[in-house]
Amino acid sequence: MWEEKISETAHGEIGLSAMHTLLLPKFHRPLPPKRAVVRPALLARLHAGLAAQRPLTLIAAAAGYGKTTLAAQWASQLTTPATWLTLEPADDDPLRFATYLVAALQRLHPSIGTNLLPVLRAGQLPPEHVLLTTLLNDLDAAHALRATQQQAAQDPFVCFLDDVHAIQQPQNLSIVQALLSHPSPGLHLVLVTREDPALPLARLRARAQLTEVRAADLRFSEAETTGLLCTGMGLSLASHDLASLHKRTEGWAVGLQLVGLSLQDHADPAAFVAALSGSHRFILDYLTEEVLARQPADRQQFLLETSLLTRLHGALCDAVTGRNDSAALLEELLRANLFIIPLDDEGRWYRYHQLFAELLQHKLRRERGACMPTLHRRASEWYERQGMPATSIEHALAADDEPRVVTLLTAHGWHLLTREQTPMLAQWIQALPEAARQRSPHLNTMMVWRHILHGAYQQAPPYLAAAHRALAHLPPESSASRALQADILALQAFLAQVQGQPSQALTLAEQARSLVPPEHTRLQASTSLALGVAYRVVGRCDEAIEALEAALHAAQAIDDHVTAIVVVAHLALIWHPLGRLHRLIATAEAVIERTETISRVAPLMIGTIHAVIGQVYYEWNQVAKARHMLLHGLQMAQLSGQTTSVAYVSIYLARVAQETGDQQAAARYLREAGDVLARGGAPAWVRLDWIAQQVALLVAQGKLAEAEASLRETGITPETPVSYQSDTIHLAWLRWQIASRQPQALTLAQRIVQSAEAQGRNGSLIQALVLGAKAGGGQAWLIRARQLGEPEGYQRIFMATERTPNATPALIEPLTEREHDVLRLLATGLTYAQIAEQLIVSINTVRYHVKGVYGKLGVEKQMQAVERGRALGLLSYSPSDNES
Template sequence: MHQRLLNTKFCPPARPPTMIERVRLHDLLNAGLRGAATLVSAPAGYGKSVLISGWLSGPHAPNLPVAWLALEEADDEPGRFLRYLVAALRQHDATFCNDLFAALQAQQLPPDAVLLTTLINALLELPSPRILVLDDVQHLQDQRILSILAALLSQHPINLHLILITREDPPLPLARLRAHGLLGEVRAADLRFSLAESRAFLQTTLGLDLGDAEVVRLNERTEGWPVGLQLAGLSLQGHADPRAFVESLSGTHRFILAYLTEEALKTQPAEVQEFLLLTSILQQLSGDLCAVLTGRHDSAALLERLVRANLFIIPLDDGGHWYRYHHLFGELLLHQLRRTYPERITGLHQRASDWYAAHDLPASAIEHSLAATDYPQVVGLLEAHHWRLINQGYARSIERWVQRLPDEWRTSSPQTSLGFAWVALLRGQFHQIEPYLAAAQASLSHATVAQPSLQATMLTLQANLAQMRGQTGEALALAEEARRIAPVGDLRLSALIALALGATQRQAGDFASAIVQLQRAIQTGQQIGDHVTAMLAVAHLALLTLQSGQLRFFVRIAEDAVAQTEAQKTAPFMVGAVHIALAQVYYEWGRVAAARETLQRGMHLATLSGHSASLAYGKIHLARFQQGAGDLEAAEQSLGEAEAFLAQGLPEWVRNDWLVGKVALLVAQQRLDAAAACLRSSGIPADAPVSQQSERVHLAWLRWMVASQHPDGLGLAERICAAAEQAQRYGSLIHALILGAQAGGGTAWLERAQQLGASEGYQRSFVDDRLVLHVPQPPPLVEPLSEREIEVLRLLAAGYSYTQIAAQLVLSVNTVRYHIKGLYGKLGVNKQVQAIERARALGYV
């Protein structure tokens, strides 16, 4: 789901047209580029951001790409911060960290180790160094964010120089960087105007022609504090006796600033003073928004005029649409507003909230509604936009908003509770779902008016939770009830209901109905841009078609869905599972190199999304690939890593996949007693009736019986075949026939499996599932073929000459001969015809 980013956050403060050049500081900043980072730390009003912006856009700027990220309080949330951080780095390279950015856009936060490895490796691969400026770092207090920044600084990727602009030193490893000469620093003492700079600033920027004595005295009184000097200069523009005014300045910076603000305001016409005060409630200013608050239709022109007058208004974009007040100036304006017009503040916030809501900016609308204590508006906005806001990285903000609501308003929104429950379900955090459901159910039960949409949403959520737990009867009843009461025309709800029905029907073995519902969920999800629901449906379709043997049908749908998400630059968390399922089909078709590449891609996406079920699913099937190549040790390690995820509440189908893979490995290791113990732990005995839910475990029992030469093997094979054929689960039937052939069915069973599998391209199962059948079969390879050797082998099998292979793979003919010699040795042959025959028997071609 694509997340909306505010482009103004990537814009540095505009360089004032009459800005004085601070060459000594520019030299200091350029010298600091030799290290990992530059810290610009000073209290408010020292011109930190303007200094950096002026340096980077001026004559002393380094010849490097620059990314800028302006931080705010809402960015103190890991997902939101990282999304903006990567987006900032993509300003000069639209392909930078594509997968990571898509995952973050879809509200998927990878583990820190994965995130840092991905980010640092991408930085190291950049063609040239670049600068990243983080402005207002003091807003970052979240420990996870700080840990990530600390690790980034400690790793010091050579192609990145961080500039941290902050009001206070952040808790980062600054001392270590300083000790190693890797930290440049600009502090308040450096930022103070010298006497010469003060004179130039007053003359050039403010147009004041003061005597030397006044300049010296003013510089002393303000201690070179840029904001104090600017306010003093503005105030001086309205005084006939500059000397007397300068002598009157005394006290702390805060006192001077408050005094000077009032003085500066007095120099402005009354209507301008009113405009400044009424708009001081805003974090960002635009002409249209200010017009709503002030009633002035010339607000846009007035903002431009105030910028030219250096009245502490900072442009946020090149088009002159958005501005903000200097933070200190804005705070003091707001203080003055509370003193001057206290009765108007609530109305101003309400008008601002209405404007933001009308312009589809719900987060800002909620902030102003809370400031106006307009709690009905807050709840209404949360109800309308809760799900969307969570997906846009406002989870922490929502928690903060809820805390600001009085108790009686916190439980008045069932839709908010359902939104949290959906997120917990999608993340596999099943234990967090019930409290949210209970709160929503309580709210709906006390509602005086029927709310069929919310009721259907809750039933759909409960149905999806039940089917993930394997409770198909309950899940089907809940989904059917949701469909019965759902309002016509609600496409998002329609897609979710179709998903719940299709997933449940798949588990119940009603494949024909499941395919209809899952395709409906895919099509509707794609139609409305709900790629999360669409990808969930594709993942369930993958599980279905692998059992039913409809490999080509699945590949068409899955490849199309993956292409759509890549075109939309989104990464729904289940896209990793879809890649992993595609890898299984490619492997079955003998396209081993493509299978491995697709599997690695799927596991990479699953890791980025932090989706445990997909990652476990990938590890299980990686083990199958490794076992097929004869690397049992690696397969055991992969299954062990998958097992570690089982304690996290994974769906039943993932647990069954793991058990099947584990039994296959134990049988290959000739650890038959351990395999039997593993099968008994499933709770499904070998003599239990065969059903769609038990079928994979029964196939694992059959594999064990074949290896153990158990007398009941053929009988079990016959029962599995009968159940699978009756339900048209032809994928399962093919596996049962291959194993049944070894249990006593003979070559007739194997021939039937080959007939069934031919149209769908089945190859690899005839290699991996043959254990002890007394038919000619090649011995396993001592060493698996490399990816390059497989490419060469396939071109040989296609009839290419050595010269043609060299041209196709961009190799020398001698290198081709080297690879052919290597694969001959691994295959145990010495002729090309023998190599191709052996490769076909092993499923490589």
């Protein structure tokens, strides 16, 4: 029963299914000690700095001066929303720091970091300018929204960063500096630190943008010393002894507190005070020994053995020390004021004052260093039982228990990999000795998956080779060996597919899938994904869909939302050329909703999904929604650094820009996609899409020679057999042939139509029919295209096809509203008299409008006008629906 309670409320990790593990106690504002001395003058200074709209408050002093206590007292008095984050040395990793910082800021307002946090949890650190721009915009928007909702100007949000001295990396400090260099009216930073951070404090001070509280301010006055020792701790001391203590400790809070603890029940307080002298460090060591010596032996042992825990919980301490009363003992230590700080209101989690913990750890290493690995191992075992593998691994590493680390990584590696722990996973693997890494195929396959999932394909081969070598040491016919062979073959299939070797990728994927035991759900998901992608690339669409849907089912069964996202991205890439738009939208949006609102997992290929969804909305002529979806997808792709998604979204933003008249933006998006492709950061099939869109733009610009050169780079000619893989390039050739007035254009259109019909590629078929109509196929081709497209909602293709010399020209002058009405009624077969009756106008007026319609559409007969109107989409939507 107690384990269930811990897993629900006490183990201190955020655990929404597959969320990145964040320790909740780090966000808890420490509760000020009950006997803490109130510092009204300092609190007034802090309030004044906030009221003056200074962006930064710095509370800086050496350990033990009461910095955190003062900050916590101030935080408890604030009326504006405030958040707290306690930093520690492990947070000096840039990704970890950014993740915790954004998570802390999101506690101020849920809109802050909405796009950033999933990316960071995915193990992706965006470029600094992207991260900071996004974060500052979110802060400004959240502050403005709050002000609007409350119809008044508001104080800024306040973010407390405690123990800032724990972060030293320039990349981390530059994030903080950027928040100060571009101060948001929505944010006030409070930095609590033992030493000045490497920030432009002098400039901020000169601009009156800084409120400072330093050691001299934090020293207790004689009156405060008396209040702490006599009123707070109940000591009875002569005034001259109090004055002497104040002088010798220089008002140092932790020193005075240790004095008070040492003097409790002391037979001769005056003699103790007289003997106290020396440096702060000497006094601290002396007083710590005094305080510990006065504790019962079992309490001393408890303090030492638990000092290596960054956070304390009764059950955890029981597991580490072998006791069964740790929860009660922690409460006793709190009542005794023994430098223990509660981290929650329920009294479940605590931590030692850092200075006290450091002294205890030093004493533990000096006196009982040999037992530290055992203590860490016990902590590791407890955290594993609570379902917290990340913390378990860290304690196993601290115990220098290499076999246990390997066992934990093998057992939990995929869980960590697909729950946005990939950076830490790589660090843990790299922390192992080279020999241990080389002989573990599991560790190497995990590293390969990590690189593939993040698009770092070039970094994967060395780990794959190491996995092959390690596999040779396993019994060849064992189930473990077969499972590893399947894993390795699936990874080889992905790399072959990326390198443009589709046939080899398919052979490898089929071999991988055949080796997977039925009960191995994780491998069923990953090998089915590899197989589905391989089938997709070679154009076996039905088999690809079957394999990918099996992968989706298996991935969702084990809450592997990362694999699920990749699966749906590839399903979307199939359903779009097949013309199954409604199915695409239903599945893709459902998975995005589940990912973003339930699992909050890494959006590795979510940009690609947004790109395909954006294309569908564009086909449905919901242009504003399409553009929003594409831009959001681009932002997510750039934040996550997923190069395939960056290139793919940019290509389709180029299409929308071109077809809505912004060729300059189209060229810019294509350049950005081309830069990604030039760096080798995307699979081969993306390059074909990029060339096809580049050709569409060049044709629209009349640059036919350049368009032809680009097409010939692909190695696909108009004479090449048409297939799923070649569709985009053959359609691009068809556009070029129409623009170049090539007589064989209609023949190519017929070949594309035949291939698309044979394989059910209705999306490609509709494009070929529309272009074929321009190549000489006539209205019958357009009519058939519309018959195929209407059930799936196609509209835009009939309105915004390329304007080539042989194409039916677009309207130079748009129809008036009345002409739209007349055209709509002509399409219903009404006579002029019936139309006049419907519109309540004369027959001559109808004739006048009909003449205008014919002239603008470039036709001479009623049937031609109706067909032309349908080809342009004028009869498939109302003007109010066109968002372009």
